[in-house]
Amino acid sequence: MVSDEEVAELGELLREAAEWELAEARWEQVLALVEVIESALAARDADTVRQAWSDLELSGPVRLTRVGTTATVPPPKKVRDTLNRLVHTLGNGGAPDGGTSHR
Template structure:
């Protein structure tokens, strides 16, 4: 870890959720440029294992999402550009499967490590 606090499961889940939502968004091309920059910040935070930066980028990405009201004459909303979509998909995969499917969320079972404890998968 090179900076900030470690990345916890909640931060991972929140980031993965907003990246999944991003795949459904319809935005103006200029807004996609901003979203792509934020996704880059999120990727950097993940690479640096910086939990604070990951949370900040996740919150910023949530705020960059679609708004309910669009300007009159704004009809050029498009889905995520392919590079942004690919990057978001890669990050979702890197962040891990949904919480309920993670092996480290299963209860301890007799016969595991022999001492009743689990070794984290990460």
Template sequence: MATDQARAPQALSAEDAEVAVDILRALLAQEFAETRWDEVERLINALKDAVAAGNFDAFDAAVVELELVGPIRVTRLGSIPVVPPPSRVRERVNRLIHELVKPSSSPQEPNDRPARH
């Protein structure tokens, strides 16, 4: 049945994983308001879930959102203080990076799925 095949988890391409890892590592160097870190944590969880499910659309959406979550360039006087990543976020990022870079038992062929940037 075609719908069963569509739901089967698939391995991410090495290129997709590399893009996600680069974004996750860059997040560790950022400073945001605590409420923004809460949003980043939600996106990290969405990315983790997409990887676990082999859901490429959800993976791509989470990667794009994480890429766009960057710091606001203009800071106003009296603005909310920014902080480096809380330990819970650092831990989730590090676990996800480990998951993305670990060798797969069945690596995907490069042409199986075009990488998105």
């Protein structure tokens, strides 16, 4: 499964994501990826966790913004709640179903 080090790194990414500012459509993508991660952790599917994690990293904000691009916003409540729930679960050393994430 996912190692303790990976759990710590994933938790850090999720905490960072809660502070991102993205276009609303991108938040929908982030929510979908976080839900995939949550489900994959519960199923102990490390490969899916790692793929969705990689995709989530690529979904973060870009450093340069072009003139005329869509306005960015902080995470909507549903995204923020999902991120917080998963960070809390990972911080307790467990998978979303209550089991340990790496055993």
